[in-house]
Structures are given as structure tokens and as C-alpha cells.
Amino acid sequence: MTNERRVQFIETAMKLFAEKGYYSTSIQDIVDAWGISKGAFYHHFSSKEDLMLAIIQHYFEKMLASFTAIPQDSGSEKERFIQQIAAHFANMHEHKDFLQMMMTEQFPKISSDIHHYLLKQQTYIFSWYCDRLIEVYGTEIERYVFDVATMLNGMIRQYMFCVFLQANKLHAEELARFLVRRLDAIIASFSHEEAPILNKEMLKPLMELEEKEWRILQEKISAHIAHLQKKLLSLSLDKKVQHKIHAALDALEAELMNEESAPKEYVVQGILLYIEKQHIPAFADDLASLAKAVQQYMTTNRWERRKWKKKMN
Structure with missing residues (x-):
């Protein structure tokens, strides 16, 4: 499925869920709207729950992209912050159907994967608020940054x-x-004698949960790569080709597991494309599984959270 067609499927299904509700929308309703068979549906999504997770990921990624789309030269840090919040509101206005769906569905009951994904995104957004507040108002608000971020989050949600x-x-x-x-006005009202309500110890479990899940993702990717390298040795390939693919997989793992810098998307995608272009039929399914795990790893903005993680330690 092309990315454009996948987006069309996701947006059509989201409108159905917004209009009829998740539980009242059947797989048949979805495939009728898409113009495909049920068999084709299960080729692209393992279940209705999997489709709902894809919908939420799609729209959250669009929403989070609105934060970072404002260029650095948009004036002062405060002016850029204002434009970022405005873009966030505009994004929600543009996707009212999605907002309606988010307000009416009980996602934890649908799937634990959805529940965990939403929790991680809430953690990311909160950490982004903390970072931006310090960048806008200075390090003097660090003591109260968790309280201010909580107030800001509440105001924006309402x-x-x-x-x-x-x-x-x-x-x-x-x-x-x-x-x-x-x-x-809120920040100006704080006094040095007043103790903050929230502190890093209260919020640390959120970051520990996220870190645990990221380690699981890393282990999953490493296992995919090890499996491909083992399979590579069992294939009757030219030794030079075999060596180059093995080296490419090593390079991919090194790029993704580097703790000191963010993985470069063009490097990661270039390596995956290089391996795909070798046209090894025995690799096709395993390579697709690896690419899916890598995509999940690359699109959840882990590296944006590094500064907040440092504050928590």
C-alpha cells in the first residue's frame, strides 16, 4: 500500500468512527467505504484495534509536527512559542472529526497498546511544554516548571x-x-519562599515507563537484525554481496542504538532501501517487519525528550 493510499484509508475510517462510534462501526462498514474486500483489509491491518491505533498515531504525528513546523527565525522565543500554540489550535480546528472521536471513545477499553501510546504522547507533550517554558522564560522558572506546564496543559485542553x-x-x-x-501573570506570581507542588520524583515514573518501552523496542530491532544476519549466512549469495548486506545491517543497528545523538532518518532509510534493492526474496517479509519496527522507533520523537530526561535525573 502506498503511503498516500494508507492515509486515505486512515482518514476515511476515522470519519466513520467519529460519526458512528468505534463499537458501532463494523469491519464491513470500513471495507465498504474503502472499496476493498475483507481479505484486503487484513492484509493491511491485523484488526480493527490495529486500525484505530494507526489512526491515532497518524493524527498525533500531524499534531506534534505542528509544534516543530514553526521556523527558528520567527522572532523571539516567546513569539515562536505563541505561534506554536496557535498552530496546535489550528491543527485541532482542521481535524474536528478526530477531536470528536478522541472525546467520545474510551480508548483504554479498546486496546492496551492504544492506552500506552496515548500515555507516551501525553508524556512527550508535557516534556515539550517544560522545555519550551524554560527556553521562553529562563532557567529561573525551573523550580516551578512542572507546575507551570501542568497549568498550561490544562488550559490548552479546556x-x-x-x-x-x-x-x-x-x-x-x-x-x-x-x-x-x-x-x-502566573510566572510573575511565584515567590522564592513558595514551594512547588510538583517535583521530578512525582513525575519520574512516567519517564521510567517510557524508557522501559524504548528498551523493549531497541531489543526488538536488534533481534530482527540478528535474525536477518543469521538468515543471510544460510543463503547462496555472492560473498561480496553477503558481506555488504551484513555490514549494512551492522551500520543500521549502530545508527539506531547510538545513545549520544539522534538517528539520522536519511541514513536509516538509505540503508533499508539499499538492502531492499538487493531483491532477495527470502528477505522480503523479515525486512518488512524490521522496517515497521524502525518506523515506530523513528516516529515517536524520543530524541526530543532528551533534555527533559536530563532534568529528571
């Missing part, structure tokens, strides 16, 4: 509900500027 109800009456940038003015 106003997002208002955007859903009164979309045409609320302007994204005006709302973002209004909220940042409130932040100015």
Missing part, C-alpha cells in the same frame, strides 16, 4: 474543547496570545 464547540468564534493566534499573557 480551550480545545471550546474550539470544538465554537470553532468559528475562536481565532487560534488570538487564543494563543491570550494564554501566554496568562502564563506571564
Whole structure:
């Protein structure tokens, strides 16, 4: 399935879930809307739960991309922060159907994978708020940054509900500027004698959960690579080709497991494409499984969280 067609499938299914509800929408409803057979559905998604997870991942990635899409030269850090919050509101306005679905479904009951994914995304967004607040207001707010981030998160979530109800009456940038003015007042109100309510010890379990899941993902990728290298030795290939593929898999693992810097997407994709272009039929399914695990690893913004992780230690 091409990426464009996958996106079409995901967006069509999301609208069905938003209109009818997850449990009232059958696989037959979905394949009828897609114009494919049930067999074809299971070729692309293992279950309705798997499809729902793909939908949530798709829209969360779009939402998170809106944070980072604002260029660095957009003025002061505070002005860029305002534009980022405005883009976040605009993104939710653009995807009202998704917001409606998120507000009406009980995701923990659908799938533990969905529940864990949403928890990780909430952790990421919270860490992003912490980082940006320090970049905007300076290191003097570090003592209170978890409290301020919690207040900001609460304000944004509640106003997002208002955007859903009164979309045409609320302007994204005006709302973002209004909220940042409130932040100015909140931060100015703190005194040095006042102790923060939240501290790193209270929030550490969230980061520990995320770190545990990332280690599991790393182990999964390493196992895929080891399996491919073992299979490689059993194939009747030219020794030079065999050596180059083995070296490519080593390079892929080194790039992904580097703890000191973010994996470069063009390097990772280039290695996977190189191996794919060797056209080894016995590799096809295993390589597809590896590529899927790598995609999951690359798209969850782990490396954006490094600064907050340092604050937690």
C-alpha cells in the first residue's frame, strides 16, 4: 500500500468512527467505504484495534509536527512559542472529526497498546511544554516548571474543547496570545519562599515507563537484525554481496542504538532501501517487519525528550 493510499484509508475510517462510534462501526462498514474486500483489509491491518491505533498515531504525528513546523527565525522565543500554540489550535480546528472521536471513545477499553501510546504522547507533550517554558522564560522558572506546564496543559485542553464547540468564534493566534499573557501573570506570581507542588520524583515514573518501552523496542530491532544476519549466512549469495548486506545491517543497528545523538532518518532509510534493492526474496517479509519496527522507533520523537530526561535525573 502506498503511503498516500494508507492515509486515505486512515482518514476515511476515522470519519466513520467519529460519526458512528468505534463499537458501532463494523469491519464491513470500513471495507465498504474503502472499496476493498475483507481479505484486503487484513492484509493491511491485523484488526480493527490495529486500525484505530494507526489512526491515532497518524493524527498525533500531524499534531506534534505542528509544534516543530514553526521556523527558528520567527522572532523571539516567546513569539515562536505563541505561534506554536496557535498552530496546535489550528491543527485541532482542521481535524474536528478526530477531536470528536478522541472525546467520545474510551480508548483504554479498546486496546492496551492504544492506552500506552496515548500515555507516551501525553508524556512527550508535557516534556515539550517544560522545555519550551524554560527556553521562553529562563532557567529561573525551573523550580516551578512542572507546575507551570501542568497549568498550561490544562488550559490548552479546556480551550480545545471550546474550539470544538465554537470553532468559528475562536481565532487560534488570538487564543494563543491570550494564554501566554496568562502564563506571564502566573510566572510573575511565584515567590522564592513558595514551594512547588510538583517535583521530578512525582513525575519520574512516567519517564521510567517510557524508557522501559524504548528498551523493549531497541531489543526488538536488534533481534530482527540478528535474525536477518543469521538468515543471510544460510543463503547462496555472492560473498561480496553477503558481506555488504551484513555490514549494512551492522551500520543500521549502530545508527539506531547510538545513545549520544539522534538517528539520522536519511541514513536509516538509505540503508533499508539499499538492502531492499538487493531483491532477495527470502528477505522480503523479515525486512518488512524490521522496517515497521524502525518506523515506530523513528516516529515517536524520543530524541526530543532528551533534555527533559536530563532534568529528571
